[in-house]
Amino acid sequence: MFQPVGGPKGTRLYEKVVMQIKSAISVGDLKPGDKLPSERELAEIFGVSRTSIREALKSLVAMGLIKIRHGDGIYVCESRGxxxxxxxxxxxxxxxxxxxxxxxxxxxxxxxxxxxxxxxxxxxxxxxxxxxxxxxxxxxxxxxxxxxxxxxxxxxxxxxxxxxxxxxxxxxxxxxxxxxxxxxxxxxxxxxxxxxxxxxxxxxxxxxxxxxxxxxxxxxxxxxxxxxxxxxxx
Incomplete structure (x- = not known):
């Protein structure tokens, strides 16, 4: 589903992570309630630092696309529309x-x-x-x-x-x-x-x-x- 980040020159790494996760949600690869890999696993999957992953997750939370349950994991939000x-x-x-x-x-x-x-x-x-x-x-x-x-x-x-x-x-x-x-x-x-x-x-x-x-x-x-x-x- 996800690939190590690449993309337009000048694009910040966390933005590339955001784009891939948003795309997976929009096309239905990730559905409401699905659990995402852990922060550490996402860093390994995308080939970026955990700092970049934290920035990406922060943006996705602000957009209402995911929610982070501390001690439990990262989930795709149920909310839509x-x-x-x-x-x-x-x-x-x-x-x-x-x-x-x-x-x-x-x-x-x-x-x-x-x-x-x-x-x-x-x-x-x-x-x-x-x-x-x-x-x-x-x-x-x-x-x-x-x-x-x-x-x-x-x-x-x-x-x-x-x-x-x-x-x-x-x-x-x-x-x-x-x-x-x-x-x-x-x-x-x-x-x-x-x-x-x-x-x-x-x-x-x-x-x-x-x-x-x-x-x-x-x-x-x-x-x-x-x-x-x-x-x-x-």
Missing amino acids: EEQLKNIGAYLMSHQGTLKDLFEIRRVLETEAAAWAAERGAPEKVQELVNLINTVKEGIAKRSGGYLLFLGEHDTKFHLCLAEASENQVLLRVMNNLLDLLAESRARAWSIPGRPLRSVEEHAKIVEAIVSGDVEGAREAMRQHLENVEKEIL
């Missing part, structure tokens, strides 16, 4: 972390937000997304340039409107906090030549999948969008 979103929201507000950390959280939350919107979004909320895309395209057509502020406002509205369409109020609150934490990086993205317009086109693909009720298509379109932005910023 909104309870975990609340924990992640609290974690974000107290640990701004690195930009890479924040994008990792975005991939977890916003890909599912897009999927939920495609699966169960209220027609009026989905129509708001369509109207937003049409409005920004019309706005671009009317301008010969100088539309960075306009597109920046669109970007914020799009991601919040998508959270609303997911029909999960906790997710909406978390996204408000997350977008605040990402304000600096989003401003940096808008300054990259061509990125604002590419984001509009990528947003349109996400909305197209949502309108057609394509759950996997919406999830993948959002994943690709976030991956593209992250690559250009980092």
Whole structure:
């Protein structure tokens, strides 16, 4: 299930451990109530120090994914859905972390937000997304340039409107906090030549999948969008 850590240059060791354990939980290799190996065993499995394992476990506890029963062991939490979103929201507000950390959280939350919107979004909320895309395209057509502020406002509205369409109020609150934490990086993205317009086109693909009720298509379109932005910023 787990492999000795490797990964992107510059990524801290404990972050790589967190990613592997989170992945195992998300795909069901680790189920609610499952007991993880001990701290010492995890250090041996991942090939890192126990200090790195402690940092990883601390982050996973803060996210509500695991719990540590002293004298007993480490267990995958029974909580799911909104309870975990609340924990992640609290974690974000107290640990701004690195930009890479924040994008990792975005991939977890916003890909599912897009999927939920495609699966169960209220027609009026989905129509708001369509109207937003049409409005920004019309706005671009009317301008010969100088539309960075306009597109920046669109970007914020799009991601919040998508959270609303997911029909999960906790997710909406978390996204408000997350977008605040990402304000600096989003401003940096808008300054990259061509990125604002590419984001509009990528947003349109996400909305197209949502309108057609394509759950996997919406999830993948959002994943690709976030991956593209992250690559250009980092």
